[in-house]
Amino acid sequence: NLSDKLELTFKKLAGQATINEVNIGIAMRDIKRALLSADVNYKVAKKLVEDIREKSLGESVIKSVSPAQMIVKIVNDELTEIMGGENQPLNLPPKKIPAIVMVAGLQGSGKTTFCAKLAKRLKKNGKNPILVAADVYRPAAIEQLRTLGEQIDVPVFSVEEPDAMKAALGGLEAAKSGAKDVVIVDTAGRLQIDEVMMAEAEALKNRLSPDELLFVVDSMMGQEAVNTAKAFNDRLDFDGVVLTKLDGDARGGAALSIRQVVEKPIKFMSVGEKVDDLDVFYPDRMAQRILG
Amino acid sequence: SKGKTEVDDEFLEELENILVAADVGVETTLDIVDAITERSKGKTYRSEEELNEMVMEEIRKLLVESSHDHPVDFDAPLSAKPYVIMIVGVNGAGKTTSVAKLAHNYDKAGKKVVIAAADTFRAAAYEQLKIWADRAGVPIIGQGQGADPASVVFDSVSSAVSKGTDVVLVDTAGRLHNKSHLMEELAKIMRVAKKKIPEAPHEVLLVLDGTTGQNAVQQAREFTKFVNVTGLVVTKLDGTSKGGIVLSISRELNLPVKYIGVGEKIDDLQLFDRSSFVEALLE
Ligand SMILES: Nc1nc2c(ncn2[C@@H]2O[C@H](COP(=O)(O)OP(=O)(O)OP(=O)(O)O)[C@@H](O)[C@H]2O)c(=O)[nH]1
Ligand SMILES: Nc1nc2c(ncn2[C@@H]2O[C@H](COP(=O)(O)OP(=O)(O)OP(=O)(O)O)[C@@H](O)[C@H]2O)c(=O)[nH]1
Numbered sequence: 001n002l003s004d005k006l007e008l009t010f011k012k013l014a015g016q017a018t019i020n021e022v023n024i025g026i027a028m029r030d031i032k033r034a035l036l037s038a039d040v041n042y043k044v045a046k047k048l049v050e051d052i053r054e055k056s057l058g059e060s061v062i063k064s065v066s067p068a069q070m071i072v073k074i075v076n077d078e079l080t081e082i083m084g085g086e087n088q089p090l091n092l093p094p095k096k097i098p099a100i101v102m103v104a105g106l107q108g109s110g111k112t113t114f115c116a117k118l119a120k121r122l123k124k125n126g127k128n129p130i131l132v133a134a135d136v137y138r139p140a141a142i143e144q145l146r147t148l149g150e151q152i153d154v155p156v157f158s159v160e161e162p163d164a165m166k167a168a169l170g171g172l173e174a175a176k177s178g179a180k181d182v183v184i185v186d187t188a189g190r191l192q193i194d195e196v197m198m199a200e201a202e203a204l205k206n207r208l209s210p211d212e213l214l215f216v217v218d219s220m221m222g223q224e225a226v227n228t229a230k231a232f233n234d235r236l237d238f239d240g241v242v243l244t245k246l247d248g249d250a251r252g253g254a255a256l257s258i259r260q261v262v263e264k265p266i267k268f269m270s271v272g273e274k275v276d277d278l279d280v281f282y283p284d285r286m287a288q289r290i291l292g
Numbered sequence: 293s294k295g296k297t298e299v300d301d302e303f304l305e306e307l308e309n310i311l312v313a314a315d316v317g318v319e320t321t322l323d324i325v326d327a328i329t330e331r332s333k334g335k336t337y338r339s340e341e342e343l344n345e346m347v348m349e350e351i352r353k354l355l356v357e358s359s360h361d362h363p364v365d366f367d368a369p370l371s372a373k374p375y376v377i378m379i380v381g382v383n384g385a386g387k388t389t390s391v392a393k394l395a396h397n398y399d400k401a402g403k404k405v406v407i408a409a410a411d412t413f414r415a416a417a418y419e420q421l422k423i424w425a426d427r428a429g430v431p432i433i434g435q436g437q438g439a440d441p442a443s444v445v446f447d448s449v450s451s452a453v454s455k456g457t458d459v460v461l462v463d464t465a466g467r468l469h470n471k472s473h474l475m476e477e478l479a480k481i482m483r484v485a486k487k488k489i490p491e492a493p494h495e496v497l498l499v500l501d502g503t504t505g506q507n508a509v510q511q512a513r514e515f516t517k518f519v520n521v522t523g524l525v526v527t528k529l530d531g532t533s534k535g536g537i538v539l540s541i542s543r544e545l546n547l548p549v550k551y552i553g554v555g556e557k558i559d560d561l562q563l564f565d566r567s568s569f570v571e572a573l574l575e
């Protein structure tokens with residue numbers, strides 16, 4: 001892992017009189033490669049390494065008895081800071097009935113499953129949620145949400161017509177008349193370059209005015225995580241991010257890149273296929289994971 | 293790559309960035325850059341095109357071709373009847389949609405197809421595949437949520453043998469490769485298929501989400517350990533991801549990319565073309 005690599009690098013450097021611009025270059029190259037192997041976006045990695053390098057040339061590192069350890073700590077602190085300090089909870093205004101959550105993201109990222117997980121969690125916390133099936137395209141998407149809803153005893157609203165707006169607004173009405181205090185709107189997976197689908201997402205957002213618009217992203221995503229998140233954020237100005245499939249062994253550098261570029265909080269981590277597999281996000285744990 | 297006729301530091305740095313940005317990964321990128329540095333030592337190229345062609349050839353070399361016993365074309369004769377193709381991969385990669393696309397293509401080519409709905413775990417998995425099977429106009433065999441996936445496969449293969457079906461497409465549940473009990477289940481499904489036909493499955497296609505980063509290499513390694521993966525399907529290449537991960541996978545595991553998914557409709561499947569793939573990679 002990175003820590004071992006840096007130890008080795010500095011063992012080789014130990015014979016040298018001082019840590020300086022020239023020999024720190026090797027350590028920085030190792031750090032950059034470790035970040036890239038962890039799927040951190042290459043532009044983000046470049047900038048991050050420049051910051052780390054600057055800090056690594058500081059007095060306390062140069063004079064340190066273990067520069068490798070100090071540099072690893074600097075990297076860890078940088079990553080943790082970017083991941084976002086403390087956990088940021090869901091912001092559902094208590095007086096608003098119903099509060100509205102909407103999810104969006106690329107195909108297969110885990111949106112539908114997350115909606116059910118969130119509904120179950122909110123129900124456990126005393127809320128009365130309703131799920132709205134606004135993915136009117138994917139075969140059996142509505143059926144999928146229905147089945148999940150039945151599992152957790154949460155009602156699911158859907159419409160017959162392939163009309164996402166009709167489903168969303170109908171769901172809102174059903175919530176009001178059914179005394180539900182949270183509406184969770186599931187939407188179809190879409191590409192950020194699909195103008196028609198991005199326009200739909202924008203229209204849904206504008207009509208619903210969700211209290212929480214969450215961007216659901218697969219933690220194993222590669223370099224395009226940045227461009228994707230940026231496009232979704234520019235278009236939808238989402239409130240938070242949900243990272244999924246963290247029960248896998250992907251290092252999750254996409255999370256770092258997304259945080260660095262859109263600066264929105266990561267609110268949840270999906271850690272499994274079951275409807276209970278939802279965790280609150282821990283920035284320092286994510287930093288550790290990316291470092292490997 | 294812009295108007296250059298010789299390989300200098302600036303050229304190599306730009307190439308490195310392009311490859312990394314395309315998810316090729318650090319190690320493979322550095323190897324490609326080394327190979328190009330070596331090959332172009334002391335050379336000037338007559339045109340930008342000639343230099344680019346050299347670069348593309350160096351990259352294309354890493355991509356293994358499909359073997360003759362696993363033909364890519366849907367109208368090619370198959371080595372067995374029924375010819376059993378198992379589709380595997382992590383959650384949400386695009387397996388079910390790819391099964392639909394494959395069914396549609398084999399059916400169009402005049403082959404008799406049956407789909408085995410062996411994802412008995414996920415909510416509405418059978419319902420999703422049933423809609424696709426109906427659209428493709430092919431029969432589907434399934435037992436719904438909670439059934440034993442191995443028994444669905446056994447029934448489907450048995451039915452195919454008795455009905456003279458040409459192709460059996462087995463859709464399986466998404467599973468993360470680091471979950472050994474799920475990987476064991478997949479190995480078991482394969483063993484049960486072999487009880488009916490010893491050579492089955494004749495192909496095991498690993499479906500990779502084209503947006504995946506370096507974890508795809510680990511996925512390929514692990515799936516290959518538990519089931520004999522014979523080829524790859526890379527999906528969602530209609531998005532902005534380039535799918536560069538296949539270079540590492542191809543060279544390390546000798547796995548050819550057979551098909552790519554370029555959309556959500558039933559005909560959004562293309563035969564993998566090494567040249568167009570490498571061209572798109574460098575764009
Ligand atoms: N292992 C694991 N699987 C997950 C997780 N979240 C979702 N999944 C699985 O990933 C697959 C895709 O999940 P969906 O909820 O259907 O994804 P989606 O974003 O709604 O997909 P589309 O609507 O097609 O865009 C399913 O097999 C889920 O069970 C997770 O945190 N861990
Ligand atoms: N844009 C695009 N979307 C795709 C492609 N292939 C599949 N999808 C979409 O990706 C999502 C997941 O596809 P599925 O076929 O359900 O994936 P899966 O691997 O069977 O998922 P699980 O069974 O839950 O593991 C769906 O929304 C598909 O429409 C593709 O080539 N391009």
Ligand SMILES: [Mg+2]
Pocket residue numbers: 111112113135138141187188189
């Ligand atoms: Mg969905």
Ligand SMILES: [Mg+2]
Pocket residue numbers: 387388389411417464465466
């Ligand atoms: Mg599936």
